[in-house]
Every structure is written in structure tokens, then in C-alpha cells.
Amino acid sequence: MTLYAIGDIHGHLDKLDHALALIEADGGRDAEVIFVGDYVDRGPDSRAVIDRLIEGLGAGRNWTCLKGNHDRMMEWFFEEEEPRHDPQLLVGYHWLHERLGGLTTLASYGVEVPDRMRIGELHQIALPKVPQSHLEFLRGLSISAEREGLFFAHAGIRPGIRLSDQTEEDLIWIRQSFLQYKRAHPKLIVHGHTPAEANEHAGNRVNLDGGAAYGGALVPVAIEGTAFFNLTDRGRVPLRPRGSLF
Secondary structure, X not given: OOEEEEOOOOOOHHHHHHHHXXXXXXXXOOOOEEEOOOOOOXXXXXXXXXXXXXXXXXXXXXXXXXXXXXXXXXXXXXXXXXXXXOOOOOOOOOOOOOOOOHHHHHHHOOOOOOOOOOHHHHHHHHHHHOOHHHHHHHHOOEOOEEEOOEEEOOOOOOOOOOHHHOOXXXXXXXXXXXXXXXXXXXXXXXXXXXXXXXXXXXXOEEEOOOXXXXXXXXXXXXXXXXXXXXXXXXXXXXXXEOOOOO
């Protein structure tokens, strides 16, 4: 049976709906779809994106939703007592930093942030605005998924470490040491997290982050075994490893 996957959405409901329509047009309405995370931040409709995913899951769609680093930042901000800071962020950064998109996500819930507001005060104002179902969705996201010959994670894996021993920090945050690794992994790794101009197949990994957060497309893929196909308005287009002639 065909498996489908969708990369980083980042608050773009229109792009998500188009990707789902392409999957349905390919005959995949009842097939499994794996989302590789980063549903929120930067785009204008983070709340609506989570609503759409919850709606699909509630309707019994065969969807597997993985956790991205932005999803965890939002989840941690909305912890009951006080926000939790992600230590993987660069010095001087936090979820509400203009480059990360947390403010745009809050705006989608109707939360405006005036100048010079303290984070603790904002937390208390924003917490009641986010439906409990959304917080439960974020807390319940998986950090990886395995299928025959394939391993799905938001950011990638730590090379040389068994798949069963990968840490959450690496699965949702890793970048250069994973991207620069050229040898085969135990399975073909399917990930997002690192924006590219389009979906890319690097031989040992497939990156599905086509830069939707920055104006790029959200192109879903159909997967037959370990063969990948971009889904377009004109149908399937093979996604081959770089340099492959076949």
C-alpha cells in the first residue's frame, strides 16, 4: 500500500489543504499519511492547522503526526505553571523571538503582545486562549516512526547511534552532523527541519522541508517501498537521489 508524507507546514493552512487534496487525488484518502512536524510558527494559521489535524485524527484518518522543534517550543511555553525554555535554542533566542514565529502563532489564537510585557504575564493571558485539545495534541505527538526500510523523524538522526537509542533532542533538532553524513543509515531517513528549495533525496535521507515557512511549496510525497514521488497538480513526479540517472 502507498504511504504518504508531508513536510513542515508552519502555520500555512492553505498549503496543508492543497497537499491533502493532492494525496486524495492520488487515491490516498484512506492511506497512511505521516506528518514530519513543525505545524506551527511563522505562518498565519497555526491554530487552524492544528484544528485541521485534530479534525482528521478524530474522523479516523490514518495519520501519524510527529513532533517538530517548533511544536515542542509551543508545548513548553504552555506548561501549566510557567513557560519552559528550550536549551537547544541559540543564546538570546526564545520562542517569542521574531525569527522563530511564536508571536505569529499567538496571534492566530487572538493573543496580542504589547511592548514591554513580561513573559510570565503573557503566559497567564495566553494560556486560557489555547484549547485544551490543542495542548493535548502537542503533548501527544510522537518523536519518530518506523516503517519497512524507512525511519521518520522531524530533524534526522545522530549518525552511528542505533535508531532505538536516538534522543528526542537529536530527533527534533539535529542538523549539520546529520546532513553532512554521506554513508548509509540503518534505514532511509525521512525528515524535514532544514528548509530547501524543494524536496530533496540525498541517497541516505529524504528532506521534505520545501521552505513553506518562507514562501516555498508544501509538496507531499507518495512512497512505494523506498521509491519517492512528488505529488503535483499534474500527477506524480519521481523524486530520485541526487545524481541518479534512473
